[in-house]
Amino acid sequence: MEEEYKQVEYERMEEECKQVEYERMEVEYKQVEYERIEEEYKQVEYEQIEEEYKQVEYERIEEEYKQMEHE
Secondary structure, rough: HHHHHHHHHHHHHHHHHHHHHHHHHHHHHHHHHHHHOOOOHHHHHHHHHOOOOOOHHHHHHHHHHHHHHOO
16 A cells, blocks of 8 residues: 555656646746747847938938039
């Protein structure tokens, strides 16, 4: 009876350990995925800002060119 109890208790603890390990891995995966998405967002944001800057710079140069033509 005691051996049976020990075996059952061992299996229960083993299952708990597996569950804890699974949850830890899940948390790590979510963290890595969050960081990946955050990096993608930063990259997209950077590219948008870069495009806006290029557009503004292009318009400024175009305006300067027009001013020079009129002089």
